[in-house]
Amino acid sequence: MKYRDEISFDDFDELNNPKPDENDFDRVLEAALTRRGLLKSIVAIGGVAAIGSFGSILPTGEAQALTSRFAFDAIDANDLDDITLPPGYSHQVVVRWGDPMWSDGVEFDHATRGTAESQMKAFGDNIDGMEVFSHGDKTLMVVNNEYTNRSIIWGNREEGAWDTNDDVLKGKMAHGLTVVEIKQDDSGAWSMVKDSPYNRRVTPDTEMEMTGPARAHPLVQTAADPAGTTPLGTYNNCGNGSTPWGTYLACEENFNGYFSAPDENHKVSAELSRYGISANDWGYGWAQIDDRFDVSKNPNEPNRFGYVVEIDPRQPDAAPKKRTALGRFKHENAELVINKDGRVVVYMGDDERGEFLYRFVSDGVFATGGDTDKLLEEGKLYAAKFYDSGAGEWLELNPETSGLASMAEVCIHTRIAASKVGATTMDRPEWVTANPNSPEVYCALTNNKNRGLKPNAGGDLTPASGPNPRAENHYGQVVRWRPNAGDHTSDGFAWDLFVMAGNPAVHKDLYGGSDNVNVDNMFNSPDGLKFDSNGLLWIQTDGNYSNEGDFAGHGNNQMLAADTHTGEIRRFMVGPLQCEVTGLTWSADRKTMFVGIQHPGERGVGHWPEGGDAVPRSAVIAVQRDDGGLMG
Numbered sequence: 317m318k319y320r321d322e323i324s325f326d327d328f329d330e331l332n333n334p335k336p337d338e339n340d341f342d343r344v345l346e347a348a349l350t351r352r353g354l355l356k357s358i359v360a361i362g363g364v365a366a367i368g369s370f371g372s373i374l375p376t377g378e379a380q381a382l383t384s385r386f387a388f389d390a391i392d393a394n395d396l397d398d399i400t401l402p403p404g405y406s407h408q409v410v411v412r413w414g415d416p417m418w419s420d421g422v423e424f425d426h427a428t429r430g431t432a433e434s435q436m437k438a439f440g441d442n443i444d445g446m447e448v449f450s451h452g453d454k455t456l457m458v459v460n461n462e463y464t465n466r467s468i469i470w471g472n473r474e475e476g477a478w479d480t481n482d483d484v485l486k487g488k489m490a491h492g493l494t495v496v497e498i499k500q501d502d503s504g505a506w507s508m509v510k511d512s513p514y515n516r517r518v519t520p521d522t523e524m525e526m527t528g529p530a531r532a533h534p535l536v537q538t539a540a541d542p543a544g545t546t547p548l549g550t551y552n553n554c555g556n557g558s559t560p561w562g563t564y565l566a567c568e569e570n571f572n573g574y575f576s577a578p579d580e581n582h583k584v585s586a587e588l589s590r591y592g593i594s595a596n597d598w599g600y601g602w603a604q605i606d607d608r609f610d611v612s613k614n615p616n617e618p619n620r621f622g623y624v625v626e627i628d629p630r631q632p633d634a635a636p637k638k639r640t641a642l643g644r645f646k647h648e649n650a651e652l653v654i655n656k657d658g659r660v661v662v663y664m665g666d667d668e669r670g671e672f673l674y675r676f677v678s679d680g681v682f683a684t685g686g687d688t689d690k691l692l693e694e695g696k697l698y699a700a701k702f703y704d705s706g707a708g709e710w711l712e713l714n715p716e717t718s719g720l721a722s723m724a725e726v727c728i729h730t731r732i733a734a735s736k737v738g739a740t741t742m743d744r745p746e747w748v749t750a751n752p753n754s755p756e757v758y759c760a761l762t763n764n765k766n767r768g769l770k771p772n773a774g775g776d777l778t779p780a781s782g783p784n785p786r787a788e789n790h791y792g793q794v795v796r797w798r799p800n801a802g803d804h805t806s807d808g809f810a811w812d813l814f815v816m817a818g819n820p821a822v823h824k825d826l827y828g829g830s831d832n833v834n835v836d837n838m839f840n841s842p843d844g845l846k847f848d849s850n851g852l853l854w855i856q857t858d859g860n861y862s863n864e865g866d867f868a869g870h871g872n873n874q875m876l877a878a879d880t881h882t883g884e885i886r887r888f889m890v891g892p893l894q895c896e897v898t899g900l901t902w903s904a905d906r907k908t909m910f911v912g913i914q915h916p917g918e919r920g921v922g923h924w925p926e927g928g929d930a931v932p933r934s935a936v937i938a939v940q941r942d943d944g945g946l947m948g
């Protein structure tokens with residue numbers, strides 16, 4: 317049995333649910349022809365695959381007004397076990413996995429890596445999406461704790477796996493979210509405020525409220541919650557979103573890998589299989605201590621995960637709300653924009669090979685100070701279709717278009733509905749971010765080694781075409797789209813690729829990357845994506861850090877910044893060994909940029925941040941300019 321630490325989430329799911337190679341001759345031929353057409357258009361525009369075609373439609377005044385937007389000199393790739401920043405920038409560690417949040421907690425123990433009890437009172441593991449909120453004179457930081465690395469949290473055990481029930485519970489309690497008050501001292505350094513009344517751990521056991529179409533549906537009813545209204549917990553929260561009414565959106569991603577059945581041959585329903593549920597978990601053992609995760613006993617429990625969860629950091633006792641109207645899939649993040657007519661639009665990716673990109677449009681409109689409770693509860697859900705022409709379309713998901721019995725079922729079996737309407741299979745949609753200064757939206761398509769080779773989990777073929785132009789795509793790309801008439805509720809849009817990552821030192825074809833990729837700024841697997849207030853696009857990577865072969869010269873995972881007008885990309889930061897760089901937000905005065913460093917040393921090499929023989933620990937860092945200037 318391989319565990320999640322040794323292989324990726326997607327690879328583990330494929331081991332449990334092997335997919336056939338694509339062998340439909342007509343579709344393969346069609347894909348090849350599409351590719352030929354695409355290659356022709358590349359030659360025609362002198363770039364790559366509709367790369368940067370938006371450049372020519374920029375208002376000329378806007379384009380001319382631009383000078384370099386970068387306030388820093390680009391840095392080289394490296395494979396150091398440290399944070400590297402450009403000259404004139406510094407960082408400090410704000411908070412780490414295992415730091416106690418209350419005075420009755422205990423300091424992190426490097427020998428034992430803590431207990432269930434200590435972990436419940438401490439900052440969670442593997443930092444992902446994060447946001448900072450101002451509340452009166454307080455600063456509240458909300459951070460997703462996506463998962464935990466078995467070999468690290470149980471590294472005190474010979475096998476690097478759980479042994480006792482307390483080990484299992486410790487792993488479970490490392491998941492979820494952490495809310496902490498943070499404060500800045502006179503030197504400008506940030507730290508956690510122990511015992512703040514706002515400090516909170518939201519865990520896989522925290523009581524939630526289910527809202528929207530799926531609330532109380534028979535498919536979400538269980539023995540423990542026959543009404544189907546009060547599920548327990550959230551976990552594997554990857555990216556995030558936030559709302560203008562001051563709440564945080566945590567997105568449930570790879571929720572499937574925590575369910576198991578005592579009988580390895582137990583067969584789950586086709587609907588559960590579509591989401592990767594099987595008799596085997598990823599080695600976390602939750603069913604050992606909690607029947608909810610035994611899918612043979614509680615086959616509806618997985619239907620209560622895979623949602624966007626809204627949390628109000630100002631109300632530490634309020635139940636978080638699962639917003640089922642935003643659909644159920646492996647949610648990466650939730651980018652919320654207020655459309656010009658006041659409606660709330662949320663863009664969301666489903667991060668699995670060949671899955672889809674989604675949009676939610678609220679029925680109601682947002683007004684400052686108005687009632688916001690129904691805005692993420694009532695509205696319409698769509699999946700994206702991209703055409704090779706550069707046009708795109710949002711396809712509504714409802715009982716009529718999907719053939720499913722009700723809107724509740726659409727919100728529970730969202731992937732099945734999107735397959736039915738013929739949405740475009742994507743190269744693992746990660747973070748989506750909207751430009752704050754113009755109506756355009758960007759999404760990181762991180763990579764997809766199955767592109768052109770294997771269908772997605774629903775059997776939809778994945779020809780190399782449109783915004784996913786490369787078969788066996790190991791590098792990833794960033795797609796962007798502009799809604800027709802600048803209206804985020806419009807059903808039509810125009811798209812192009814902002815960047816195709818690659819390695820121009822190794823490849824001279826499409827795998828060398830787009831024109832704005834060169835040997836000085838190359839990277840792979842864009843994941844985190846966020847615009848700052850100036851409209852600079854920040855790109856964080858979660859990719860292959862071997863620094864060899866196809867990835868030679870890429871170094872450790874990193875963060876880059878892009879000028880979306882000129883296409884220029886510069887490397888700003890390199891993370892420590894074996895980490896992923898994820899989670900990004902700014903202080904209210906924009907003088908501090910907070911960045912998440914997830915799973916440093918995940919494969920046994922690296923001791924960041926403490927160095928020496930220390931256990932490597934995920935941490936939030938604060939990055940500042942030495943001259944006290946703005947960070948975005």
Ligand code: FEO
Nearest residue numbers: 554569648667746
């Ligand atoms: Fe948790 Fe899609 O990265």
Ligand code: CA
Nearest residue numbers: 554746843844
């Ligand atoms: Ca991610």
Ligand code: CA
Nearest residue numbers: 843858896898
């Ligand atoms: Ca990731």
